[in-house]
Amino acid sequence: MNRPVTLIGLCLLFANTAHAATYCVGAPGGGTTHTSIQAALNAAETNPGTDTIFVIRRDGIQAQGIVIENQDVILSGAHVNCNPDEPLFEPTVLNAGGGSMTSALIVQNTASSRLMHVEISGFDIVGGDAIFGAGGGLRVDGHVDLSLSHLKISQSEASYGAGIAFYGAAEASMRLGDRVEISNNLATGSGGGLAIFGGSVFVDGMQTSIHGNTSVHDGGGIFLAGEGSANVAHLVLRRGRMLDASVGSVHEVVESNIAELGDGGGIAAAAWSDVQGYSVDEYFPIWISLNSASQGGGIAVLGETARVRLWNPVIRGNHANAGGGAILAIDGGQFEMLDRNDPDRPADALQCSGDGYLDYFCVIANNIARSASGNDVPGAAVMLSHSAAVVTPTRVVLAGARLLDNRGSSVFSDTCLSIECNASSQLIVRNSLVAYHPETPVLAQLIYGSALEV
Template sequence: MSKIRTLAGTVAALATVVALPVTDAHAQAVVLCSQTALRAAITQANAAPGPNTLFLTPGCTYNLTAPDNPGNGLPVVTSDITIVGSLLGTRNVIRRQSASAFRIFRVQGPNARLTLNSLTVRDGRSGSSGGGGILNDGGALTLNSVEVTRNLSDIGGVGAGIGSNSTLTLRNSTVSFNRSTNNGGGLYSSGTTTISNTTIAGNTAKDGGAGMEVRGSLTLTNSRVTDNAGGEDGGGILSFALTGTITDTLIQGNTIAGDGLVGGGIRNASGSTLTLERTTVFANRALGSGSQAGGISNVGAGSTVNLRNSSVSYNYAKAAPGGILNDGGTVSLTATSVEENYPTNCSPSAPAVAGCTN
């Protein structure tokens, strides 16, 4: 880190982007503290062969005052780029600071790979294409120790914090206080999604999946999905046509306002198979008139929820059941407690949830 600081100070008067010596065919650069420098660095990295790493100026907030291209604050990422924020001291922030609506990052194409390390992405705003903070369109997006916060997906777009249709990986990150006018307040992902040691909290969605809407495949481990609020289905997690596992995770305090088979914590539907292992579904709520399933809603033929060594407790719904609702699918309980849900734990469900008492 001291080497980076020294380099940044030395070259400040020389150029906006300074290339460092290439090692192991991996080009590196220090990005000075301006939106012009950051845009130039991404453009240069897109044009360069092989992976490129950009080191942000320690403590800098990169304010984007106008879009670089229609809908995007920064150049569209089309190559393999890693952006590294401050490891010590004040966290780097990349934010929209403009009356114009635009997201922060767009990753596009099969050769595009964007890795963000140790920084904050905030205040982005997208239109109908979604991905208010970051849109991953056909590439690979990886976030390590990144905060994605206070982004908006407007005009019916999905995924206020993050929208992805290919490969998405989050580690040790936070997705919080993002707002979608459609689905996926925190994130919307329809590809391969891997999340670990991450908090998804305080996000809102006009429709469903306030914390996240996921399709395709999901691996969620050692994480927290808490205090998200939606209008239709799946306050914490909405899963469609998904094969997913949730392990060692807390799903708590999520709320849904819609009517019917909503799922305050989780709604699993459209033939999804979701397995929860050592996971707690606690104190989620379904508040709409006649709403069911404060904890988990499993809906439709072929939809399956397997709970192992887990607990579903103190969830609430306006209409029974408050804990787990099964409507035409399969729910299995293995060494799992379902208790103290209101007004009932699992009844009525059809087929009934074997091993669940009320």
């Protein structure tokens, strides 16, 4: 009785996938269909369905400005041959150097509001040089649903988003899955590793890290700034950390990034941005560590339409030359480190207590506010500022947190970063421990009228 229904279902399945094609890029012979990635993409664009392109590993493929446009496609590198059942080999290297001054890889939907589905894996992208634009390694535009895995983007340069620049539409998304590394990129503007200008980015992979990137201005690791209330830039951090066998150490999910002259060494959330962070795996946690900036060594929340909420983070070992070793919030920005009692806590977020490794969660520790000349400055953990021109109060909430051994002339401080400041900043500390600060003689230095509630 069920057989006709089953046959109808199978017919529909094959009808939907009948036109999808598979291509293989490599040297002539051996089953290859094209000798360049762009030629295979151009051929696939004429086919409906989700096409698959396998790329045989070769050392140093010169490829600048590869464009995936208006098509659903799976682009898979690191193959030994054209047999998809063969195990993956070393990554296919895409060397985008050569002076073309463009992104190494561009994914864009210019044809419709339908989401374009793309998967990219198995590549090592180096040398993107969009020095007058955005997205040195990868640029994404429009209505795109993009998944990345087993991918490294490094040694690329751009004005914004030297590693990746994501200009997503409101419903667009990009997922950083397993083994994604964005490292050692340079932004002459903001967003050394990643810049998000709309849509949603999910960092949710094991062995995944954004580390060692540099921006001249804000967001050494990650910079966010949405287009407005209709397209807020979203970032969700759920899982990360990677083992770097080359140096025998671990890179955290946002680590060792630098904002040379700006704020937010790890993350800078500017206008119309929303950041959420919570660990779902105790072995691949959300640590924001060893980043540095002028202010807000770990995180900077820059404006009244910017919000950062973290449920079980570790913010450790960050450094700021002018204050806010861990956190800077200004001009109506909202930063919240929330505990298990928060009604919005994601159901799969680990709780901030337990045996063993979980004891390290929910910590703001070992952050430093110290000038380049070695003088301690205020705000080893948190610095606030508020402009009289901004209606929304600047607000920092620390709930269920442990603040330990942060180093500067005070643990908390406020400052004035505008022409006229007022007393609208709020610092709320509840159900928390602030202790063991032998090198920080003052708890709170609030000289611009900020309110401290304990």
